[in-house]
Amino acid sequence: METTLYPQLDDVTAISTAFSEAGYICTPRIATVVYLAAALNKPILVEGPPGVGKTELAKTCAEVIAKPLVRLQCYEGLDEAKALYEWKYGKQLLYTQILKEQLGDILDGAKGLKESIQRLHSTGDVFYAKEFLEPRPLLRAMEQDDGAVLLIDEIDKADFEFESLLLEVLSDYQISIPEIGTIQARSKPMVFLTSNDTRDLSDALKRRCLHLHIPFPSIELESRIVTARVPELESHLSDQLVRFVHAIRELDLKKSPAISETLDWARSLLLLHANQLDTKLVHDTLNVLLKYEEDIVEAEGQLGKLLKIAEGL
């Protein structure tokens, strides 16, 4: 199967390299799935805890293939008017007004009812025409001429019914508009859906996607990510930091720190010109890493132990 549209995604190793050059360190798994998605023309459903880089994956992909990123943020109550398309009803109303005024001109000199109707028909149906269509993210992604990355973020936040709306887009890359007909994608976009697993998605949706679960990274991988993203940080400090974060994930916390928090912390330490993790520093900056007061209290109680692990002892 040839993928002429996204030549950058034609080979698993090439994907790994290109992504890491763009600052996204991906595991072989992620690279394999991205490759398959491009080759099979299938959407990827990315699942995993918040902050492991699900959204970032789609952004990086857009960067790597140098195509526009069309993003649809899902939320409760999202419907087709906000996701697919909307009629510019103001213009439509205006149009009917104009039509009324023009009616005299069109029908001028027509003999009998039959001819009038014929003339009316000959003007064509302009009321529901593409000109009155306001494209929303999904339609916009379909209308890109040479490919795009469509990111449907946090699909689990949308309602169950919205998933059904997506099915046509995901499996056939087309949108049916009752008044006009079916609009085919000009070129098939790369589609990423992300989910935080707050609820089970429907089987129909899952069936149309490749499934990719991104877990918390291993120490080694996270070190590489920190180095790639915050290269200015001294290497021994970044090692300490990653080991510390991994130790903290072992604790029983309300919300474990994810990669994004690790990176935030690394940047904070950089700003503070820190060169060594110590009790005071951690104490002052722990709120970057942990988002709940009770988690902070829990972690501070075990600071000595955590710091020892961070030292590699």
Next chain:
Amino acid sequence: MTTTAGSNQLLAFIKFLRGKDVPVSPADTLDAVHAAGLLGYDDRTMLRDGLAAVLAKSTFEESTYREAFDLFFAPQQLDTETLESGNGEQPASTSENGADQDKTTTANDSAQSLEELLQNPTAQEDPTLAGLMNSALMNALQSGDESTLAMAIEAAAETAKVDEIRLFTQRGQFTRRLLDALGETALRDAAIEFEKSQPRAFEEIQRLRENLRYRARDRVERAYLVHAAGDTEDFLDDALSEVRLANISPHQMARMRKLMDRMARKLASRHGRRRQRKRRGQLNVPMTLRASVATDGIPFNTHWRQVQRKRPQIMAICDVSGSVAAYAKFLLMFLYALQDVLPRTRSFAFSSSLGEVTDWFSEFPVEEAVSRVNRVYGGATDYARAFTDFNELALQDINRATTVIILGDARNNNSDPRLDLLAEIKAKCQRLIWLNPEPRLAWGTGDSAMLKVTQHCHIATECNNLKQLERIIDTLLSAMHGN
């Protein structure tokens, strides 16, 4: 392994996965074959990751998938190929030739020794042996050419109908049949012939035989796992869901729990959330306008912006007294699973006094929660007291969207169960459902107040196995959504 042999293997693997309760649709199968074709069969890790994306649709399924993959595609088989072909980057079709050449060169030394040994007159005179030594199978065995070998074994497996294996004890028999189909008898004869005369050749042949036997046994065991083990699992699950809950023995608990979890998850995903458009509030102009086209621009059918979300709320009351203790354990387990997936479920337990156990269910693991409930609320039944407590505790929270489920045998030791309190609950809730573990024929016998109870319930039904339970809850939840 060639692409065809590979995809046959892949199809067998998918069947195996289905047996492990990972639903794989025909469309998924097609995708898997495509994906495998793209990735090639050389790089085991990549194949595993790639197929995971296609075949496993959730984290839960993925762990099952990974186990199954490791079991099915025995690592050494693919690993040797990976090592020998050097890298796994080439697509399957090209790597085949390249890899084969590599293999013949690397594994040459052992092959040579046997050929040299057989340079003596006796061997060449023997036509069967000479034929055997030149057969593709022998060449493959000697050179370690995995793809030819795998194909030969697959072909022989077909002749020997290895996939018909149904019982674990049939392994020996099927291995023998498979070896016969492979033509191992000739090898055995050769071994007998050489045993005295040529010890080195004998050793070499024995080594090959051992190799072949190992592979055959492996193939048969896999056939068992694929074709029989899955059936057995399904059979056990089916059987268990029809067994009366009271008769389930402790060693089946783990399986039972898995079944319950699965059931609760299924129910929840079917009934999790529904929305309904309200008929008031802010007008949805575009939708109304669109709908008005059919009526000549006059907006007969109005559409509104507000959407009402209906979330099912369930209050479950479970009798944990001695008479229903055996059932109660399972019902509590089920409540536990249900509460996990339908967050608006509140659970109560009673025998005489009643209390809410929702928090325990969300805090503790299932065994501890259940034993805690039994310890605190176990005892002799007193429905009157339980209803009083419940009404005090939760009646004000019951509304038209609430379903109340009561699990109990309605045996109240001949005292007044205060069914007027039950009527009060019925008046306030959307549905009141009584599930009784006793068969319908036993209702109303002895101290059972069940016949009277029936009058105060929307639904009163017998429920003593998992299948019944699932059916009831399913109809119940669909009814809640009004469809």
